[in-house]
Amino acid sequence: MDANSIAADIRQKIVSGEYPHGSRLPTVREQVERYGVSQQTASAAYAALAALGLVRTDSRSGTRVAAGRQSDAHLGTFAPPDLTAAQAWKPTTSGEAREETTLVRQIDAPESMAAWGIPAGSTVVERTRIRSVDGVPVQHKVTVMPYEVAARTPEGYEGTPPMLTPAGEESPKAPAGVRAADWLGWNSAHTECIITAEPMDDAACEALGVPAGSPGFRIVGITRDAEGATVFATVTTAQLHHRVTLGIIG
Known part of the structure; x- marks a missing residue:
């Protein structure tokens, strides 16, 4: 051999x-x-x-x-016109899946976010989540959205906007069969996914417990509304032994 x-x-x-x-x-x-x-x-x-x-x-x-069990960074199951079957991620074979929000903060958008349609210097909310299989971190996900989008609440809802729920607290979920985007009135119309294999950034390496500069998948998803404005952008990072999947029906 x-x-x-x-x-x-x-x-x-x-x-x-x-x-x-x-x-x-x-x-x-x-x-x-x-x-x-x-x-x-x-x-x-x-x-x-x-x-x-x-x-x-x-x-x-x-x-x-240094690696955990393999998992799927699942980009969604698309069955037009109903997108409620979308599944964000899952273990590839078996294991207990868990997701935890570890950071919620308000920041000024850096220049790098201009490529996602988010103006540099504008106020955004950044949410970091860690996905684990059997207690071992396997994916690092950062979601960024304009503050005015993050501050929206469902009709008749009272309390902290769901996207501004602090880390460590349970964030309210959309009713069964309803997309979070529809529940929050985001008018999401189109998502572009950019997938590259490159060294993972320091925050992802630290969260996943791997050496700095380790290679991985970087999946950038940019969701825009019907007018072309960016609703939110996500950056999902996973090691190269994981998979990136997508289901399209119809």
């Missing part, structure tokens, strides 16, 4: 959960015996896994799994 084949075999064991997050992998010498290859080949396999952000190695603890 070559280094790529060994790396692929170990990656599959990580994805399946045979090698869970935080577990210590066999030593290079043990892999030499297991796969019947040279030490150079076994070391190259671990180097390839480290380059993908799946493992990390240090002299004290050896090589440990």
Whole structure:
């Protein structure tokens, strides 16, 4: 076997959960015996896994799994004209899924948000969520929206606007079968998704517990209303061993 084949075999064991997050992998010498290859080949396999952000190695603890169970960054199930079946994400195979809002803050939009149709310097609300499978973080998601959009409330609703609910508190949900966008009167008409594979930013790496600069999927979704104004933008980050899926019906 070559280094790529060994790396692929170990990656599959990580994805399946045979090698869970935080577990210590066999030593290079043990892999030499297991796969019947040279030490150079076994070391190259671990180097390839480290380059993908799946493992990390240090002299004290050896090589440990830095990745969690595989999950799907699901962009939605679209069945025109009814979009209520959209499912934002899910574990790929099994495991307990959980999502937590870890940060809600009001900031001035940086220049980089102009590419999303949000003017630099305008007031926006930023919400950060962490998605986990079996308690291990697998996705980092940031949602940004103009303050005037975040401050909207459903007709007859009293209390803090749902999008301004502080982190750690339960945010009100739309009634069953109703999109949050419709419930809040956002007039969402179109979403553009941009998917790239690139080094994850520092905040995502820290949240996911992987080395800084680890590669991952960066999924930017920009939702606009019927007039073309940006309603909100999302940036979902996941490691490369995860999947990005989309369902279109009709």
